Amino acid sequence: MSGTATIVPAPAGDAHPPPDRRRLSLRHRHSHGHSHHRRRARPSTVVGAMVVAFTLAPLVFLLIDAHHAGWQEVHTVLFRARSAMLLSNTGKLVVIVCATTAVVGTATAWCLERLALPARRLLAALVVLPIAFPDFVVGYTWHSTFPWIHGLMGASLVMTLTSYPLVYLPVRAALRRADPEAEGVARSLGLGPWETFWRVTMRQVLSGLAGGCLLVALAVMAEFGAFEILRFQTFTTEVFTEFQFDPAAASALALPLAMMGLLVLAGEAVVTRRTHPTGPTVSRDPVRVKPSTSAGAGVLVAFGGLVGLAVVLPIATLIGWMVRSQRTTLPASTSLAHALASTVGYGAGGALLATVLAVPVAVMAVRRPHTLQRVMERGAYLVQGLPGVVVALSAVFFTTRYAYRLYQSSTLLIVVYALLFLPLALVCVKVSVVQTSESYAEVSRSLGRGPLASFALITVPLIAPGLAAGFCLVFLSSVTELTATLILIPIGHHTLVTQFWAYQGAAAYGAAAPYALVMILVAGIPTLLLNNWFARRATGATGTTGTTLPVLT
C-alpha cells in the first residue's frame, strides 16, 4: 500500500451521536451570541486552527512554487503530448483497479459475512494481511519472479492485490451493520436470490463500496514505487523523475496531481455524507447461509487463490531470495540494524508529532462544533488528497527558500511524516474524544483543578486508546513510506525503505529481500496492536455500537 491516502473513511466521526444532543444544540446557538465577554476564542480553537494551517501549507507552497516557475512553464509542461499520455495512463489504471478491487473486495466481504465457511476467522485474518505489505515490495516480488509482468497489466495486478482490502473492510462493515432481516423480507416478497442481492444487499453496501473505491483511486494516483519497478508511467512517477532533473517542471506537474487528489477527496466527502447509519436497532447474530458442498469448495478454492497471490507469493518470494543468496550478497547485519534503528526513530518521531497535533484539532471539532470549527477540521483532511511526492516537493521548496538549515534534516522528514499522516491520527483521536463525555473534565474543574491539570489528569487518560491507535497507524504508514523518504532522507542516512530501494534498483534482489522482510515485521507489530484495539472497541466495551473503524494501511 502506498504511504498516503489509505484510510477507510470514518463516517464514524460525524455519525456518532454526541453524548448530549440537547447541550450541544444549545452550544451551537451560542455561536450567534454577541455577549461582550465571550469573544475570546477557546484555546483548543486557536491551537487547532494553527495545526490546520500547518496541514494546508503544502498546498500553498505548491502554488507559490508554480508561480515562481512562471505560468508559462506550467503551461508548457502541462500541455505537451507526454502529459496526455500520463493522464491517460493514470486514468486507465484508476478505472481498472477500482473495478477489480470493487469485485474482489465485495465478493470477499459478502462470502465471509454471509456464508458459513469452514475456518472463516482464519480466512478473514488472511485476506486483510496484504494491507500491511508496501505496494513497492509486492511489485518487486512479482517483477523479480516473473520479469514479463510489467506495464498496465502488471500495475493493475499489483494494485488490485494490495488495495482490495480498502474495499473489503468498509463493505464488510456495511454488511455487518445492515439488517439481515431485510434480505429475508425481500425473499418473502417474491424476489429471487440474485434480485435480492442487487436490489437489497448491494443498496446497503453501496456507500461503503463507493468510499472504498475512492480510497483505492487516491492510492493508485499517489503510488510511485510499484510503478517505477513495473515500468509504468503515471503523473506521480513523472513528478518524481522530473524532480531529479527539472524541479520547476516537477512542481508544475504536481498541480494537476494535487487537483485530481482533491477532486477524489471531495467525491469521498459527498459519498460519506450520504451514508445513513441505519443499522438494525437490535443487534443480533449475523445470519450465515451454509453453501452446498460444491459451491463451498468453489468459494474455498477462490479464497485459496486470492491468499496465494496476495499473501503467500510475496512472502515466499522474499524468503526465497534470501535463501538463494545466503552466502553471497546478504547485507551485513550492522547495516540492517542501522537502517532499522533510523526507520524506527523517524517513524516514531512522525507518529508522536502527528498524534500530538491531532489532539487540539479533534477536541476543537468535537467540543466546539460550530461551522467554522467543522470547516477547519475538514481542512485537515485535505492533505490526504495530496500524494506523498507533492507534499515532499513543497517541503523541499519551503526549506530551500526560507529555512535552508532544515533542508535534508531529520526534523524535516519527521515533520513531513506527521503532515502526511495527520488525517490518520485525527480519525483515531476523534473517535476517542467523541466517546469521552465532556462532563468528566467539567467535574474535575468543579473539584478545584485548572483546565491544564484537568486535561492531563482526566482527558488524556480517557482518550489514551485513541492516542495509541493514532500513533500506531502513523508509525506503520511512515515505516513503509517511499517517495517522501527518498526525497527528504538526510544525506548519509539510510532507512529500511531507502536501502531496499537502492538494492532492488541495482537488481540486487537477494540483498533487498531482508530489508523488505524486516519492514513488514516492523509495520506488522502496530497492525496487530491496532487490530486488538479495534476488536476490543467493536465488542462494545464502551457501549457504542456500529462504530465504523478507521482502517489503515
Next chain:
Amino acid sequence: MTQLGTPTEAAAQPSQPPEPSKPPALRLDGVGRSYGALTVLDGLDLTVADGQILAVLGPSGSGKTTLLRVIVGLDRADAGAVHLAGRVVDDRHSWVRPEDRGVGYVPQEGALFPHLTVAANIGFGVRRGRDRTEAVAETLQLVGLVDLAGRYPHQLSGGQRQRVALARALAIKPRLVVLDEPFSSLDAALRAGLRAEVAGVLRRAGATAVVVTHDQDEALSIADEVAVLRGGRFVQIGAPADLLAAPVDPDIAAFLETGTLLTVAVDHGRAVTPWGDVAVAGSPNLGDRAVILIRPGQIRVHTAPQQTGRPARVTGSEYRGGVSLVRLRAGSDDDQDGPDLLAGSDEPLATGQAVWIEIIGPISAWPAT
C-alpha cells in the same frame, strides 16, 4: 402519593432559619442567559440559606441545566449576578473560574472518572497528603461505601455510582453542592430509597444543596424549599407544603399533581360543579368562569345514600397501600358523560359502584383564561 395530599418527609422537617450574621450560601440577582435569540434564563432571583436543600423543579427545556452550569461556572450569565457565600462569582465585570468556586458538582449519570478507583475518584479534588487519606475515609463512611474503595466505576451499580459521585463532590468540603437530575438514570424501585439516603447524607454533612429535577415527587420529598422554573423564570418559590397548599396558577397545580382541575361556571362566589356548588377560596374577582382545583382530601365518599351527598359512580379504582385511588363521575346513570374526579377512599371500591360524595369547600380557583 402526593395526589392524596399526604405530608412529605421534607415538610415534616423544619428548615433551619438562616443566621442573620451569615450571608446566604447562594444568591442569584436577576441572572439571565441567552443563546442568540433564545432566552434560556430570564432574570432569576433566588436565595439559598446555609444548610438548606433547594430543589429547582421544571419540565425539560425550562433552563434547569443551564442554571446549574452558571452556578458551577461552566457557563456564564449574561445578565445579573451570582453570589456564593456573599462573594460575587459572576457578573458583568468579574467571573470566578469553576476550580476556584468550591461548588461540588454532581452531573447527570455521575460522570465518575472511569480510569480511577472509588477512593481515587473521591480524593481527586483533595490536596495530596494526610488530609486526603482522612477526607476519603471520612466521606466513604458518610455515604456508606467503605467496602467499595478499591473498585472501579464499571464494577458499581447505578445507585452506588450516584453515591460515589455525591461523595466526590462532598469531599472538597464545598460551600454548595449542585446535583443535576441525580436519580433520573435509576429505575423507579431504586429511586425512592436512594433519594431518602442522599437527602440524609446531605443533612448529616450539613451541606447546602441545589438539586435540579423534573420529578415533582423528588423535589417535594427531598427539599426544604422548591423553586418552580418555567420558561426560564421562577414562577413560584416556597416550602413543599406551601406549594401544595397554594399553587399560584393552575399549571403548577397540574404539574404538582395536587388534584383534579376543572373549568366551571361561577355563580355568586360559588363554583358550579357536576357534584354540586362549592365555595371558592379567596379572590372574589373570578368573573363567571374559573379553573378550580379539587384535592382528593376535600372529597368525602359515602357508600350509602346521604342527604348532603350527590350521587356518583366509580369509573376506575386503584388499590395502593391501604387506600384506594378512585375516579368518580357525576350521576347514577352509566351513559352519563362528564369529567372524572380523583378521590381517595379508605375502603376498596369497585368500578361501576354507586357512591355519594360531598366536596368540602372552600376550593382553590383562578380566573379562566
